[in-house]
Amino acid sequence: MAATSNLPPGLEGNYLETSTGGDAAWLPISVKKWYTNAFIVHEAVDPTTPGKILLGYKKRGFGAHLYNGFGGKVEPGETPAQAAARELKEECGVEAPLQHCGSLLFVSQSGPEWAFQIEVYRADEYTGALIETDEMRPQWFSTTPASTDAPAPADQGEEELLPIPYDTMWPDDVYWIPLLLSKTPFIGRADFEIDATGKYSMKRWWFGVPPS
Numbered sequence: 001m002a003a004t005s006n007l008p009p010g011l012e013g014n015y016l017e018t019s020t021g022g023d024a025a026w027l028p029i030s031v032k033k034w035y036t037n038a039f040i041v042h043e044a045v046d047p048t049t050p051g052k053i054l055l056g057y058k059k060r061g062f063g064a065h066l067y068n069g070f071g072g073k074v075e076p077g078e079t080p081a082q083a084a085a086r087e088l089k090e091e092c093g094v095e096a097p098l099q100h101c102g103s104l105l106f107v108s109q110s111g112p113e114w115a116f117q118i119e120v121y122r123a124d125e126y127t128g129a130l131i132e133t134d135e136m137r138p139q140w141f142s143t144t145p146a147s148t149d150a151p152a153p154a155d156q157g158e159e160e161l162l163p164i165p166y167d168t169m170w171p172d173d174v175y176w177i178p179l180l181l182s183k184t185p186f187i188g189r190a191d192f193e194i195d196a197t198g199k200y201s202m203k204r205w206w207f208g209v210p211p212s
C-alpha cells in the first residue's frame with residue numbers, strides 16, 4: 001500500500017491508499033451535508049454457513065433502483081450515530097448495535113451542488129423483524145466473492161444467497177464494502193459526473209485505511 005501524500009482534499013489523517021483511479025481534477029467542495037449508511041453483516045460460521053450482508057433495494061428517491069445500506073440525512077440536533085439507528089429502523093424495521101466503521105465523501109458538481117459526508121456503520125446482529133418499507137426492500141446477499149469455488153450452502157433449510165450485486169450498486173461500493181466486511185476502518189472520496197440520462201459516473205476516487 002502507498003503512503004498518504006496523495007490524500008485528496010477534504011480527507012484528513014494518516015491513511016494508506018488501498019485504491020485510487022480516474023484522472024479528473026478533484027471538484028471543489030461547497031456545501032457539505034451529513035448522511036449515514038448502515039449495514040448488518042453476519043460472519044461466516046463454517047463453509048456450509050457462509051457470511052451474509054443485508055442490503056436494501058432503494059425503491060424511490062436518490063439512488064433509486066440501486067442496492068445499498070440503510071441510511072439518510074442526519075437531522076438537526078442528531079448525531080450521525082443517532083441518525084444511523086433511526087434510519088435503519090425507519091427503512092427496514094430493525095434495531096442494531098451499530099459501530100462506526102468508515103467515512104466517505106462524495107462530491108458532484110453537475111445537478112444539485114452537494115458534497116455528501118457519509119458516516120458508515122455496521123452491526124453483526126439485529127433485533128426486530130425485517131420489513132419492506134416504501135423506501136427500501138431488504139435482501140440478504142452472500143459475502144463469499146462470486147469468483148471463488150466455495151461450495152454452495154448445504155441444503156439445511158438455508159436459502160442460497162446471491163453474491164453482493166456490485167453491478168446494481170453505487171460504483172464506489174466495490175472499493176470499500178470489502179473493507180467493511182473485514183472490519184477494517186476506512187475513509188474515501190469519490191467525485192461524480194451526471195450524464196444526460198441522469199446516471200452518476202465516477203470521475204476520480206481514492207480509498208484508504210489506517211496504517212496497521
Ligand SMILES: Nc1[nH]c(=O)nc2c1ncn2[C@H]1C[C@H](O)[C@@H](COP(=O)(O)OP(=O)(O)OP(=O)(O)O)O1
Nearest residue numbers: 035036037061062063070071072073106170172173
Ligand atoms: N456514492 C454513494 N455510494 C453509496 O454507497 N451510498 C451513497 C452514495 N451517495 C449517497 N449514498 C447513500 C447515503 C444514504 O444512505 C443514501 C441517501 O439517503 P436518502 O436517499 O435516504 O436521503 P434522503 O435525502 O432521502 O434522506 P431521508 O429523507 O432522511 O432518508 O444514499
